[in-house]
Amino acid sequence: MTRVFNFSAGPATLPEAVLQQAAAEMLDWQGRGMSVMEMSHRSDAFQSILQTTLHDFRDLLAIPSHYRILFMQGGAIAQNAIIPMNLVGRKAKPAIIDFIHTGYWSQRALEEAQKYGHVNIAASSQASHFTSLPALETWKLSSDAAYVHLCNNETIHGVEFQFDPDTRTHSGKVPLVADMSSNIFSRVINVSKYGVIFGSAQKNLGIAGLTFAIVREDLIGHALPSCPSAFNWKNVAESDSMFNTPPTFAIYMAGLVLQWLKQQGGVTAIESRNIAKASLLYNHLDASDFYNTSVAKNCRSRMNVPFFLKDPSLDDAFLTGATQRGLANLRGHRILGGMRASIYNAMPTEGVQALVDYLRDFEQSH
Numbered sequence: 032m033t034r035v036f037n038f039s040a041g042p043a044t045l046p047e048a049v050l051q052q053a054a055a056e057m058l059d060w061q062g063r064g065m066s067v068m069e070m071s072h073r074s075d076a077f078q079s080i081l082q083t084t085l086h087d088f089r090d091l092l093a094i095p096s097h098y099r100i101l102f103m104q105g106g107a108i109a110q111n112a113i114i115p116m117n118l119v120g121r122k123a124k125p126a127i128i129d130f131i132h133t134g135y136w137s138q139r140a141l142e143e144a145q146k147y148g149h150v151n152i153a154a155s156s157q158a159s160h161f162t163s164l165p166a167l168e169t170w171k172l173s174s175d176a177a178y179v180h181l182c183n184n185e186t187i188h189g190v191e192f193q194f195d196p197d198t199r200t201h202s203g204k205v206p207l208v209a210d211m212s213s214n215i216f217s218r219v220i221n222v223s224k225y226g227v228i229f230g231s232a233q234k235n236l237g238i239a240g241l242t243f244a245i246v247r248e249d250l251i252g253h254a255l256p257s258c259p260s261a262f263n264w265k266n267v268a269e270s271d272s273m274f275n276t277p278p279t280f281a282i283y284m285a286g287l288v289l290q291w292l293k294q295q296g297g298v299t300a301i302e303s304r305n306i307a308k309a310s311l312l313y314n315h316l317d318a319s320d321f322y323n324t325s326v327a328k329n330c331r332s333r334m335n336v337p338f339f340l341k342d343p344s345l346d347d348a349f350l351t352g353a354t355q356r357g358l359a360n361l362r363g364h365r366i367l368g369g370m371r372a373s374i375y376n377a378m379p380t381e382g383v384q385a386l387v388d389y390l391r392d393f394e395q396s397h
Contacts, residue, residue, distance in 0.1 A: 036382035039360035040186050040335060040373040041213070042233040048294075049287045049377075067283040072276050080279075081272070084286035091289060091298055094222050094245060101244040101264060102272040102282055106231040107212045109262075110242060111140040114208055114227060115147035116258040118250060119177045122148075126177040129153040129205070131170065134161040134185030135366065136210060141180070147255070148177060161188040163327040167196055178206045178226060184214040184332055186234075186373070187364045189324070191332035195224045206250060214334050215243070216292060217376055218302040226250050232281060234334070235375050237288050241281035292376065301376050308374050308383045309333040315387045321394040339369035342397075346370075349393055356389050358382075 037044040060067050063076050070077045081102075088100055105113070119126035126148035130141045132155035141150050153172050154165035172179060179198050184191040191214060198207045206226020213234045222228065222245065232241040246264055254263040261267075266274045295301055313331060316322050316338050324331075324338040340346060349370070353361050363369040374383055 033357065035357045035359040036378070036385055037359050038372045038374070038378070038382075038386070040234070040364070040371060041231075042239050043235075043373055043375050044377045044382075045237070045284075046288065046291045046377045049284070049291050052287055053284060068280045070279060072273060072279050077279055080283050080286055081277075084282055084289060087286065087289040087293065088243070091216060091292060092220065092222060092245075097248045098222060099246050099248060099251065099264075099268045100272075101246060101267045102277055103242045103244060103262075103267060104240065104278055105262075106239075106242055107136075107210055107229060108139065108143075110210075110229045110244060111143040112146070113244075113258075113262045113264075114180070114229070115144050115177070116262060117254045117264045118206070118208075118227075119148045120253040120255045121250075122175065122177045125149045127151055127173045127175060129172050129176040129179040131155075131165065131179070131181040132157060133164055133182055133190055134188035135364075136185055136187070136212075137180070137182040140182065140210065144180065151176065153179065156190070159327075160325075161185065161190060162325045164190055164192065164330040170198070172198060172205065174205070176205045178208045180208045180210075182210045184211070184334055186213045186332075186335045187337070187367060187371075189326045189332045189335050189337040189371070190330045191334065193218065193330070193333070195221045197224050206247065213375075214332075216289075216298055216301065217305050217334060219298050232285055234373075235288075235377075237285035238281050240278040241285055288377075304380070305333045305374075305376065308378065308380055309336070311380070311383050311387060312336055312372060312374065315390055319390070319394060321397075322390065334373060334375055336372045336374065337363055337367060337369060338372070339363075343368070345397055348397070352393055353389060356385070358386055358389055361386075 085100055128144045128148045129151050132152050144150050154170040156163050156165050208227040209225055211228050212230030215230050216235050226247050228245040233239040251268055252265045261275050316324050322338050361370050363371040
């Protein structure tokens with residue numbers, strides 16, 4: 032069997048060592064005579080998996096003790112509703128929700144939030160067709176908003192906040208909420224600048240089915256009366272993420288990914304690797320007249336690189352050739368077209384180099 036270099040935006044490539052360990056333990060986890068998928072979530076065996084995963088999660092991101100890590104289900108899209116249901120109750124109705132509008136996923140989130148409060152678009156990069164990020168000093172934040180929402184990395188448009196926006200001087204005690212589905216654990220972050228960090232696991236943390244929410248403790252316990260009990264952060268926190276049966280196998284896989292990340296040297300080491308991988312690809316695209324990428328250089332995503340052939344009539348030939356070279360899932364998102372290379376933590380440098388080699392060869396032959 033020959034594994035391809037999988038550039039899918041998600042579900043995405045996993046570290047090969049993680050897959051090998053999961054395969055070895057599939058039928059018999061550590062001599063228990065059963066798979067993790069068969070374990071009771073309340074068994075001692077699974078509790079050891081859960082607690083180790085939570086410990087490694089907190090340790091790798093240096094999460095302060097007054098934040099809770101919640102494991103939930105429904106993906107980031109469900110959290111787009113769960114977040115306002117848990118936060119707007121802290122403010123008098125109608126609550127104001129500030130949004131930083133930077134692309135497709137922030138648009139999806141604000142459309143959901145409109146059901147629970149008044150959305151104020153405090154800043155937007157729509158005028159640039161989401162190829163840039165609005166400068167922090169231009170954000171028009173509300174002093175009494177329930178929260179400020181941003182998508183830290185837009186997987187479709189390829190823009191990323193590669194720093195932690197500090198809105199505390201702009202908005203007082205208004206918590207900053209960030210969707211980090213696609214770049215969690217890819218760079219060092221200062222968790223204390225955020226009220227909530229959330230995301231789905233199937234890009235940098237594991238497999239589909241697991242959603243994480245890192246929530247500052249003072250923001251827990253304010254859910255709307257209409258909030259479903261399984262989505263109430265207070266219930267999830269008090270039950271240690273077992274208010275209902277958790278996604279046990281997805282938690283186990285996340286635990287393996289976190290252990291792998293520690294073996295790589297932690298988040299600081301993986302960030303250096305991600306910078307090098309992204310630079311390798313962007314430098315080649317910038318040096319070519321055959322390809323182009325329109326994202327502003329100061330906010331280019333290290334995780335998701337959209338690019339276009341100058342002659343789109345060659346797109347199909349490019350993709351066919353890429354598949355023949357073992358480079359999979361490079362077709363761009365349907366709303367943008369073109370190509371997209373997702374180079375998450377688990378994508379090895381060799382995969383990015385193979386893509387660069389193919390880009391050069393395809394250009395020379397066409």
